[in-house]
Amino acid sequence: MVRVFWALLLSFYFFIFGSWVLSFTSLDEGRNASAILNMLKSHNFLVPYYNCQPRFEKPPMLYWVVVLFSGLLGFNELIARMVSGLSALGTAIMAYLIAKRYTDEKTAKKSFLVLLTLPHLWIESRALTPEMLNTFFMMVSLYLFLSERILLGWLFLSLAFLTKGPVGVFLTLLVYLLWRKDLKVFSWRGLAIFLAVGGSWYFYMFYEFGYDYFFRFFVYENVMRYTGQRLTHPSPFYYYLLVVFATTIFYIPMYLKVIKNFKRELLPYLTWFLAVIVFFSLAKNKLHHYILFAYPPMSVILASTIEERYIKKVLLLSAGVLLLIVLALGFYEGLRFTPKAYPFLESQEAPAYFYKSEDSALVFYSKRCIPREENTQKLSGLVITKEKYTKELPECSLLTEGIEFDGKYVLLRCP
Known part of the structure; x- marks a missing residue:
């Protein structure tokens, strides 16, 4: 019980503390906040609106979860961003459970701590964007698939589909297939649950707006973004290697040791990590938050070799760095x-x-x-x-x- 308390306290500090310092920022945060406010005011929870226009770019699950939280606690920056913060905590817990099941308890605990110290997760856990929530649903689904609870796995995969669209579904199934190398996951009942839950809102939007919605979301926002026919965030192939390098900055001195001591039983995690990195590296458009699903297996690989004493030192150092960042953001807010x-x-x-x-x-x-x-x-x-x-x-x-x-x-x- 004491360990659980400290885990929750550390998670609050690294994933939620300071979420209230900045007013909403970035194009996505403002658009998502506006869509949520419109839902709360109009009680139209099916069609998102931003700036008096239907918002086709994103599915509604993030909006719905924030609306639920707001109904209980009110709507402000902290409550809205807390969805991502709690999703980051849930992602760390699922990484712990997968590592505990397929490695050992000690590695699982260390992987949980490693995730707390990744600066990229500090950012995404404090953003009103769907990426962290999507990663959580993908992690739950993958854990359930690996545990052979197929129907529940498809239920959570349908929630990922309603959060970010087809990419979360594809990557979760890809990682499972690479790990297990079987087709047990493709259950007719599971697919029926996925279509009934995950597809229902899309069917409604297609009924309401026709091909305009289908083209805007599935073709324009997904296919054309990936292939580069819609080029908005071009970056070189090695972009995500730089992102990973920056987010593991506290563990750079351990790189060589991790490589030298790599164990065969870690191959599923390495394959998982590489599948995510390669998939998004092949995309013509690249944004840093696309690869959040790569961090849980990376944390297990690091935790398998790095000593707990080193990780605790990093935990202390990163806590100090995070505090300085929050203070700096408070100053920055006055200039915004x-x-x-x-x-x-x-x-x-x-x-x-x-x-x-x-x-x-x-x-x-x-x-x-x-x-x-x-x-x-x-x-x-x-x-x-x-x-x-x-x-x-x-x-x-x-x-x-x-x-x-x-x-x-x-x-x-x-x-």
Whole structure:
């Protein structure tokens, strides 16, 4: 019981502490928060809306879980992001259970601690995005498949499908097949559960919006992103190796030891890790959070060789680093554009526009729709844009300015 208490306390610190410091940031957080707020206000829980338009880019499971939490605890940055924080904890627990089942208790405990010390998970556990929740459902499903509880495995895989789409389904089944090398997982009853639970919402959206929805989500957001026909985040093939290198920064001195002491029984974990990395490395578009499903097997591989004493030293060091990061983010919040701009948007009735830029969090905080407008002749009222575009709007006056992760923004009043 004491160990469980300390595990939960450490998990709260590494995965949730400081989630309230920043107001919503990044395009995805603002869009997701706005979709959730619209659900809470309209009681339409089937069709997500962002900026007065249906949001086809993401399935609804993240929205639904946050709505459930909000109904119990209220809706704010902490509660919304806590879904990712608890999902990170759940992912670490599932990694522990898989490692305990297929390696040993000691390695399982160490792998849990290793996951706590990965800076990439600190970021994703504090983001209102579906990736962490999706990873949790994938981990539960894989554990159930490996435990031969096939029907329950398909149920949780259907939840992953409703969280992020087909990619989680494909990778979970791929890892299982590489591990077990059998087809037991393909049960007719399991597939029926998957279609009934995971497919129901998609069937509704297809019924409601027809081919427009099918093309936008399945073709445009999945196939065209992967193949590069829709090129928005191009990166070199080795991009994810750099991400892994950065997120294991505390364990770099142990790399050589881990390689020298690699054991045959760790091959399923190595295959799992490589399957995720290679799959996303082949994609033309790359984002760092795509590879979260690779971290549980990586933690087991590290934990199998690295001594507990070293991991505890890393735990102490990373706790200090995380505290400094949270303090720095508190300072950064005071410089940000979003908290400076939304009081103007709330208090003034003038129309507002995005010009060649988008700060989606302002749609959420201002509780208004802000259309994009590229024609400078039609910009009359409040204009949100990046500082580098102000020279294209010489007649507009500055109301406020601030920084975001993707550059410096300004709020202008245009005649």
